[in-house]
Amino acid sequence: MEHRDIYITEYDLNRLTELLDVGLTFRGSKSESDHLDGLKEELDRANIVLPKDIPHDAVTMNSRVRLSDMGKAEKLVYTLVFPRDADAATGRISVLAPVGTAILGCRVGDIIEWQVPAGKRKLKIEEVLYQPEAAGDYHL
Structure with missing residues (x-):
């Protein structure tokens, strides 16, 4: 996979780092461990910006996005959330899910x-249908 520039706010970075610290301390299955490692790699290469400086078309935590599946001509709408708020039935995907980690910080x-x-x-x-920072909701 080609690495593109990704953008994460300082606020999201702090919360995601805390999530990683807890997760890395209490690693579960190999799959969970791989998801944590994937998120850590993304955070390590991210451009960290103030919430007011995040590009309005970047996917941040609690953003709602429309995606197109390039293999199926299918449209998907997801909200990127923390694991405790994930609910696949309502399109709320965890940042630790492979697709969640993959879209974090993308534009x-x-x-x-x-x-x-x-x-x-x-x-x-x-399309980014809703981004907390663009809406002035800096602490969601």
Whole structure:
């Protein structure tokens, strides 16, 4: 997968680092460990900005985004949330889920690609429907 620039607010970085610290201390399955490692890698390479300086088309925590599945011509709408708030039935995906980690910090037009059991999956960020920072909701 090609690495693109990603953007994360200081506020999200602090909360995600806390999540990682707890998760890395109490690692569960190999899968959980891999998800934590994936998130850590993304945070390590991210451009960290103040909430007021985040690009309005970047996916931040609690953002609602429309994605297109490049392999199926299918549109998906997800809200990126912390694990405790995840609910697949309502489109609330955890930042620790592979797709959640993949979209964090991406911008409209970015294409994410990752390996799934059935092969590779490619999604394109079509639109950020709601971003807390753009709406002035800096502490969601």
